[in-house]
Amino acid sequence: MNGQQAPPTADTAKLAGELRVALAQLVRRLREQADGMDLTRSQSSVLLRLERDGAATATALARAEGVRPQSMAKIVRALEAAGLVGGAPDPKDRRKTLLSITEAAREEFRTGRLAKEDWLTRALDTTLSAAEIEQLASTADLLRRLAQSP
Template sequence: MDEHAETLRAVEHELTALLRRGRAVSWEVAREVHPNLEPNAYGLLLWLRRSDRIRLTDLAARLGIGKGTLSRQIRALETLGLVSRTPDPSDRRASQLSLTEEGQRRFDAARAARLEHIRRVLETWPAADVAEFARLLGRFNDAWP
């Protein structure tokens, strides 16, 4: 058997395990942010926290999802009081999305718990390995279409 093919199978296996665990953690973290929050909304909140303010079209492009789908998810977050829309100063027809103060508070608390879990998992790793792991994950994510 081709060694490269076997290595790719190993990568696929590990990614599958990581994604399975990630989905389980996403449910837990979403519930920490708000009991009625859908698990996939954590990623939206993460991007909004990083961006401060962002247009829906720009966020949809970054996440690779349709504007209609994203708009429905954002409306749900608005209903929960976690996200707000404000007019875009450069184009009054558009709006910018941002976390509300409550959304920031809840997200930051849930994120701190998630980061603590990651810290515990990686605490026995040498710092250079953790840095290399982060670099390689970033490279992989950047290459993903």
């Protein structure tokens, strides 16, 4: 290949639509499995970013999330009130506050992920044959690559 991709065919476009619907349904089912936190998408996104990337200032979070600083302040206040985020002075600049997730948030993530994985394991075992599970296992890397594509 010369770096250019061929335009999508009708089959590729159809597959894209089917994948979008199927993955959205799966994501909805997984979300249903985790009791506990009743957060907005913005709040969840901030928590996940702090978990993945580590402590950050509200200004850095606002920039990374693409929201106004005032909106981020509201999100952070709600997360602090829920005991999911805490702040500490930035050791490099004591005028700033570094926000990080609390142990309570870490525990919510652990239990939520376990509930989702338990449900998915049961669904795989009761819905698919051994051959289908093997086939699905071979697609996990392909889905990961798709999720990471530009």
